[in-house]
Amino acid sequence: MKKTFLILFAFLSVFAFSQTLSSKLDKTTLVLGEPGTLHIHISNLQAKDVLSAPKNELLPFHFEEIKDSINKQVDTYDRVIEFAVYDEGKFTIPALDFRINGKLLKTIPYDVEVINTAQKGDQINDIMKNKEVDLGVQDYWQMYKWYILGVFIILALIFIIHQLIKYGRRKKSDPVVMTNQTLRELDKLKKKNYIENGNYRLFYVELIDITRNFITKQYKIPADVLLTDDLIDVIKLNNTISQENEKTIEDIFLRGDLVKFAKVFPDQQNMQDDFDQMKAFVKRSSKDLEAEQLRTGV
Known part of the structure; x- marks a missing residue:
């Protein structure tokens, strides 16, 4: 009986002092360009280091990371990735690696479907009508002054070169x-x-x-x-x-x-x-x- 108790105690101790990784995806179906959130949590960290992919590089191709925040405490690790997908279809977030003191933990994979709710022939309206602005001489000068100055500089260079050539020829034939x-x-x-x-x-x-x-x-x-x-x-x-x-x-x-x-x-x-x-x-x-x-x- 005593031997059985010791084995059970050792078994429970392993689980009591081991790290637990969990992940949660808020949506498995997204509208084209709609943000989604993946939350990764590690508990019972015991102040150990967590190694994973760098910020904004955790998710694979097609998943455009908008925000990647990491919050590490003495006993917990939280990483929240906000992302969007700009292509229609089905995509997979594979099992992601997190290494703690040489021990490898993996998240579960997720399948994400991205749909386009826009219908052919839908009219797209501007949020705000274009505002007409009257431009004055000063406004046009600010917009085109470098082009105008460039033209004057080119004309001046052409005139100077022409005069130098003319003077050189006249001097030689004097x-x-x-x-x-x-x-x-x-x-x-x-x-x-x-x-x-x-x-x-x-x-x-x-x-x-x-x-x-x-x-x-x-x-x-x-x-x-x-x-x-x-x-x-x-x-x-x-x-x-x-x-x-x-x-x-x-x-x-x-x-x-x-x-x-x-x-x-x-x-x-x-x-x-x-x-x-x-x-x-x-x-x-x-x-x-x-x-x-x-x-x-x-």
């Missing part, structure tokens, strides 16, 4: 720029000492090449591709270059051709005079262009 560049090329030619060394052939070849390039860019005459006789005819017909400059170009170009074909042998003085005259022509060229602009009204 007669003064071309004149100074050619004068520097003539100075480089002088420093080669062709005149002092009597190297007349190279002197006239380079002098005429520099001049042809200058006439092409300064007067827009294709001097770089025309033969000497053709170039002289075009210059006379063009009527842009003054007669004084025409004569300088004609005399030096013709003499340069004779030198290249070894028909004349200029001395140092002739070479120096031709160099000085060509340099003077380059300096006078801006006056030709000013006169042409006055004549054409450009």
